[in-house]
Amino acid sequence: MTRKQRELFEREQLILDSAQKILQKEGMQGLTMERIAADIEYSKGTVYNHFSSKEEIISGISCRCMSSLTEMFGRARDYSGSHRERIAAIGIAQSLYAQLHPLETQNMQIIKSPAIREKVSEEKQLRLFQQEQNITSIVLEIVRDAINDNDIPKDQPHIPHSIMLGLWTMGYGSNLLSMTAIPFEKLGMQDPLEMAWVNSHKLLDSYQWQPLSSEFDIYELREKLYKELFPEEIKQLNKLKIKI
Amino acid sequence: MTRKQRELFEREQLILDSAQKILQKEGMQGLTMERIAADIEYSKGTVYNHFSSKEEIISGISCRCMSSLTEMFGRARDYSGSHRERIAAIGIAQSLYAQLHPLETQNMQIIKSPAIREKVSEEKQLRLFQQEQNITSIVLEIVRDAINDNDIPKDQPHIPHSIMLGLWTMGYGSNLLSMTAIPFEKLGMQDPLEMAWVNSHKLLDSYQWQPLSSEFDIYELREKLYKELFPEEIKQLNKLKIKI
DNA sequence: CGTATAATATGACGAAGCGTCAAAAAATGT
DNA sequence: ACATTTTTTGACGCTTCGTCATATTATACG
Structure with a gap:
């Protein structure tokens, strides 16, 4: 067999x-x-x-993509730096993945819509659900570590889910917006992905996640994480940018 | 003629x-x-x-939807409260619209994707672009007012676009996530829309937009804005919820 | 008012993709 | 070597798209 x-x-x-x-x-x-x-x-x-349908194929692709995203998130989780650095690495992973695999990222969005998902078999839906859970649980793990080590004060409600959802929605929204046909430059704006980096840190600051971004340089941190955690991805991204 | x-x-x-x-x-x-x-x-x-295609129809619908969204945003802009209240009203408008018109909201997302947009005539694309500009300019106007009146310190870079994009991406991401088939309750989470309200205020706090959310009750504010700015929408929403 | 001309509406048509299924081919068991 | 099960195949019916020659209606003008 x-x-x-x-x-x-x-x-x-x-x-x-x-x-x-x-x-x-x-x-x-x-x-x-x-x-x-x-x-x-x-x-x-x-x-x-x-x-049995195109939707099932999209779902299959998405499932594999979520696996590789999970792998990248895993690298962030296993990073030896501060919890704040680890959660920042999650943001970077999300953004790098979206840049390297725009179409697949869109697929992962498409497959989330009920209209599509109802055409997917129970079994495949369960797989998708598990993948989603894997991803969120990595983020939650980092937040919980931070709370346990007193990097985040415990007096706030909803934590850690609210932090997780805050980062998720912002990253998600930025990824999608940056892929749209909206001419941000014409509107006088920077790329949403770039702004997401700033705004995520603003959000973390607001939750008083130590160390605050006033105590370090978020761009230096980004460079460091690029080098230490995602060198391959950066190499690929540069190749891709040269091509275009 | x-x-x-x-x-x-x-x-x-x-x-x-x-x-x-x-x-x-x-x-x-x-x-x-x-x-x-x-x-x-x-x-x-x-x-x-x-x-000349289904895409053009979707684009036409989206355009009208963006008009009504603009109207709601306009109410927020013209509100007589503090700038912080006005920007909060924007968030409420966005969330109410998404709840009242989920399909249309999805359309506005779909029409943003390049694959779809390239099938739309130049003329219609220009209209969409203008609508997008209308919407963003309302938000920017409020942020600028706040800066001028010293509700936001001027020492930060990128403002006001970064605030605008932060709110936009978070609201956008929440709207989309809340419409997906992801079972947030099963994952132990609240509705993304609910979290967006909290996290938006966290973000504004981080930019030190006065008055900070520690100085007032964000839920009281929401009720007030529901009553004063969007009574009709709330009525419709309740009807809709009863139906379901 | 009647006729010529322009504008508009129609639905039959070809193309393309989806998903199905009976028959053919291949693999497996005896 | 033959029977049985499994897998593969591509023709078929169905739906939708977008086009276009023809039919219909509106407008202009003698």
Whole structure:
């Protein structure tokens, strides 16, 4: 049974690889079941044996993406610096991922909408839910560590969920806004991603998460975290920027 | 000529009304050109004479929605309270609108994505851009007033755009997250919209926007603004909640 | 008023994608 | 070698999109 299952799993990955490649090259509307079938040199029916709709494929891709995002978040969690540095690293991970994989980031957004999700099988939905939980639990872990070590005063209500949601919504909103067709420069604004870095720290300051940003240079910190935690990602990002 | 133009304009509105109605009842996938044509009792070709694609219709709806959002923002701007109260009212407007018109809010998000926007005519894109500008300029106006009246210290960089973007991204992210299929309660969290209210004030506090939230009760303020600025919306929202 | 011309509306049509399913092919068991 | 199960295939029906030649209606003018 194991070989069968392995073969099945491998082709599933093959399909997702192909789908991601097509998505990369030709965008969402270029992604069709027949296009995938042609690419992996199987027939459409075979693809449908694995994924019963386009939505399921998107969900599959998103699940893998959330895994790699989780891996990056894990690096942040395991960082040996202060808790404030660790939570900052989460923000950086989120932003880097969005820059490196804009389409996949959009997918992860799309798959969250009820209209799409209701077309996805129970089993795949459960997987997505677990991935979401993994991600949030890493963030919560850091916040809790900070509270336990008295980096955040305990007298405030709702913590740690409110901090987590604050960072999440701001990061999420920034990622999405920065991918839109809105010409921020024309409107006299900086890139939302850049602003998110500043505003996240403002938010953390407001929760009195020590050390406050007045006590260090947030840009120096960013450079440090780039170098120590995400050197590969930065390299890729530079390549990508040169291409464009 | 004016009568012709008026007729044209009126039918355009008729189409958009119908599209919005269908969207309300049957969701995005129920919205087809033929469905609209049947509804307004014209043929498909006629609909295409007005809007050359579904995307253009979504864009048209979004444009009107942004108008009504602008109107609500305008009420916030014209409020006679402190600048901090006025900016808080903006947040309430944004959140109320999202709750009253979830589908339309999603549309306004969808229309921001480049893939969709490139299918929209230059002319309509310009309109969207102007609407976006209207909205942001209201927020900026309030921030500038606050700076001029020394409610916000002037020693910080990037202001007022960074405040505006901070609130925007957080509100935007919360709205979107709250509409997803993510079961926040299961994850032990409150509704993102509720958290956005708290976190927005945290952010404003961090910019030292006077009076700080420690000097007043943000929930009392919310009730006050509900009553004084958005009574109609609250009434509708209650109706909507009873229905569900 | 009638006719010519312009403007507008129509729905049949081809193209493309989705998802299904009976039949063919391959794999497995005996 | 043959029977049975599993997997693969691509033709098919269905839906929607967007187009366009034709039909209809409105407008201008003698």
